[in-house]
Amino acid sequence: MCRSIADGGRRCPSSDPAYRAAYRKARRAANDARASVIGEGGTFEIPADHVWEPAQLNAVAQDISLLTDHRHHNQSYAQLLNHVTEENRERYEEMYGKAAVDAALRLKDQMGKDTVTEAAEAAVIQVGYTVATEAEQRAGVSVGRLPAQGELFRIQTNEALDELGAELEDIVEQQRGLEASAHDVFNRAVKNREHMMKTYGANSYDAQQAQKQVDQARKELTDAKYSDEMLALNTRSNQLRSKQGELRRDLARGFYEEDQSESLTKLSDAYVETLSELRDLGGDTTWSDRTTKKSAAAFQQVAEIYPSEWIYQHNAGPDVYARISKRRAHYADRRLLEKKKRVRSQKVKLFDSEEDFENSSFGKGGYDDGTRTWREATEEELEGAGAAPFQTVMVEEHWQVQRMRHGGDVSHSNRPKGNHWEMYYTDNGRGDLVWRRPQNRMETVEAEVAPEITTNPATHSGNDPAQRGDSSHGVAFSTTAHEMSHRFEKVVPGIGDMEEAFLKRRTTHENGQREDLIDLYPGNGVREVARPDNFVTSYIGKEYGRKNAHEVLSVGVEAVFSGKYGGLVGAGRYEADTDHRAFVLGAMATIGQKQTAADTGAAETEQREPVAV
Numbered sequence: 001m002c003r004s005i006a007d008g009g010r011r012c013p014s015s016d017p018a019y020r021a022a023y024r025k026a027r028r029a030a031n032d033a034r035a036s037v038i039g040e041g042g043t044f045e046i047p048a049d050h051v052w053e054p055a056q057l058n059a060v061a062q063d064i065s066l067l068t069d070h071r072h073h074n075q076s077y078a079q080l081l082n083h084v085t086e087e088n089r090e091r092y093e094e095m096y097g098k099a100a101v102d103a104a105l106r107l108k109d110q111m112g113k114d115t116v117t118e119a120a121e122a123a124v125i126q127v128g129y130t131v132a133t134e135a136e137q138r139a140g141v142s143v144g145r146l147p148a149q150g151e152l153f154r155i156q157t158n159e160a161l162d163e164l165g166a167e168l169e170d171i172v173e174q175q176r177g178l179e180a181s182a183h184d185v186f187n188r189a190v191k192n193r194e195h196m197m198k199t200y201g202a203n204s205y206d207a208q209q210a211q212k213q214v215d216q217a218r219k220e221l222t223d224a225k226y227s228d229e230m231l232a233l234n235t236r237s238n239q240l241r242s243k244q245g246e247l248r249r250d251l252a253r254g255f256y257e258e259d260q261s262e263s264l265t266k267l268s269d270a271y272v273e274t275l276s277e278l279r280d281l282g283g284d285t286t287w288s289d290r291t292t293k294k295s296a297a298a299f300q301q302v303a304e305i306y307p308s309e310w311i312y313q314h315n316a317g318p319d320v321y322a323r324i325s326k327r328r329a330h331y332a333d334r335r336l337l338e339k340k341k342r343v344r345s346q347k348v349k350l351f352d353s354e355e356d357f358e359n360s361s362f363g364k365g366g367y368d369d370g371t372r373t374w375r376e377a378t379e380e381e382l383e384g385a386g387a388a389p390f391q392t393v394m395v396e397e398h399w400q401v402q403r404m405r406h407g408g409d410v411s412h413s414n415r416p417k418g419n420h421w422e423m424y425y426t427d428n429g430r431g432d433l434v435w436r437r438p439q440n441r442m443e444t445v446e447a448e449v450a451p452e453i454t455t456n457p458a459t460h461s462g463n464d465p466a467q468r469g470d471s472s473h474g475v476a477f478s479t480t481a482h483e484m485s486h487r488f489e490k491v492v493p494g495i496g497d498m499e500e501a502f503l504k505r506r507t508t509h510e511n512g513q514r515e516d517l518i519d520l521y522p523g524n525g526v527r528e529v530a531r532p533d534n535f536v537t538s539y540i541g542k543e544y545g546r547k548n549a550h551e552v553l554s555v556g557v558e559a560v561f562s563g564k565y566g567g568l569v570g571a572g573r574y575e576a577d578t579d580h581r582a583f584v585l586g587a588m589a590t591i592g593q594k595q596t597a598a599d600t601g602a603a604e605t606e607q608r609e610p611v612a613v
Contacts (some may be wrong), residue, residue, distance in 0.1 A: 128586025244551025
């Protein structure tokens with residue numbers, strides 16, 4: 001309880017009129033957003049007497065997993081059973097079994113949807129809302145207040161910018177006032193000099209006296225510009241402009257106040273705790289032999305937030321090459337991976353006789369500049385060249401040369417950086433003295449097509465608002481989790497289908513027409529397109545033009561667990577998108593679930609067969 005002002009306390013932030021107005025505005029926006037998806041994505045109003053019942057949610061998860069996990073001709077049971085009804089169930093049971101048909105009809109009835117795919121996606125959303133509500137209660141965080149805090153920050157920051165702008169304008173006026181009289185004197189002196197030069201000539205006594213007056217006026221103007229009062233005003237102006245820039249950057253990038261970051265961290269922890277009561281999370285990840293220990297550890301740290309069954313599917317597939325890169329992070333299911341080594345740069349050529357070699361231009365030029373020499377091949381090179389007994393095999397070796405820029409001999413004391421440098425006289429000993437060393441090139445010794453995943457150093461992505469992961473790994477948890485989600489999207493059946501259903505619902509107008517595609521990065525060489533909807537970033541609606549390639553789960557996971565994009569709850573400058581958050585949590589709670597967390601203590605977890613990729 002805050003102390004009253006009369007008792008020496010301060011005004012409680014929640015009683016600030018701006019805060020209360022911002023809270024009401026954010027609350028209305030959240031209610032409107034929730035109302036807009038009721039009945040469309042299977043969402044529902046969480047009752048005030050919310051009860052956490054993992055067994056009930058796991059029953060729904062079992063139905064979702066059955067319908068999205070099993071594949072037949074690259075289609076899920078949900079897609080194949082889309083139009084099943086009580087009237088035609090016998091026909092479908094003969095093809096796909098009674099358990100799948102029961103699950104399909106059960107979800108359609110519970111969600112009130114026309115197709116099984118829509119019902120499954122609606123159930124994922126409903127489970128996600130329940131998980132989110134339980135997590136909020138455990139974290140002790142009122143999500144409704146986060147947008148209000150962000151709105152209050154925007155109001156206060158804009159007010160501060162207005163105050164800074166007004167003070168800067170006042171400083172400019174003071175500076176003009178200090179310089180005004182000196183400017184007037186200088187301008188009059190210049191006009192008087194021009195008049196004297198025109199009337200009496202440039203070398204006249206009067207013109208020379210007028211020039212002295214100009215010089216004196218210029219000195220007084222300079223003194224005015226660098227007076228103590230002016231310097232003080234300049235210092236204050238620079239301070240205000242620096243503060244102005246900081247505030248504008250905060251507004252642009254979505255400033256997270258300390259209490260908001262703390263709230264997002266608590267929510268992130270609560271999401272993991274709540275999900276762990278529905279199914280096992282975490283597990284050891286395996287990687288290809290090419291992966292360094294540092295890279296493996298970087299990706300291992302994000303495993304704690306993912307279902308154990310997803311990690312099993314990752315480990316059961318082809319080994320993935322994981323690495324840390326400064327380039328754009330990515331996951332590629334098929335990447336040409338090459339192992340190279342440094343070798344001497346040279347060419348090999350076969351001649352029928354030494355005379356043919358002497359008469360050729362191979363290894364020779366109009367002038368011996370030290371960059372090429374040739375020799376006879378070794379026995380190993382002869383064997384590799386496949387030469388006939390009567391043939392001569394010559395090897396042209398290449399050299400890296402450094403010489404004086406304007407000619408002449410190089411100095412013995414000015415040795416270039418690096419190893420293996422030697423001195424050499426060009427033109428067969430008659431030319432300049434240069435430095436040279438063997439020139440190398442990279443040669444591929446092994447090549448394979450395999451999955452590859454990369455993440456970025458933390459310095460490339462900035463700090464995550466929610467504190468998760470071990471900072472000693474030196475990578476961004478959010479970026480690593482984003483790319484890991486793409487890996488699961490490929491190996492865990494059902495994720496891509498549900499993402500596609502989510503996107504279809506969110507980007508379809510009431511008339512049934514899909515939103516138009518927009519260019520994400522106009523002017524880029526490679527065109528990337530998306531259907532923007534009202535996502536926190538249009539990138540979520542990106543379309544790749546191929547199956548199981550979306551950004552719904554990947555961006556959603558980095559937002560929900562790392563606090564990026566306002567955590568999808570409206571922190572910072574972002575609008576809330578609780579529908580997207582519900583999808584992420586619902587997908588992680590239900591898809592690919594074979595056995596619940598409560599069952600693992602009684603029996604060894606039974607795993608599905610790995611999915612072919």
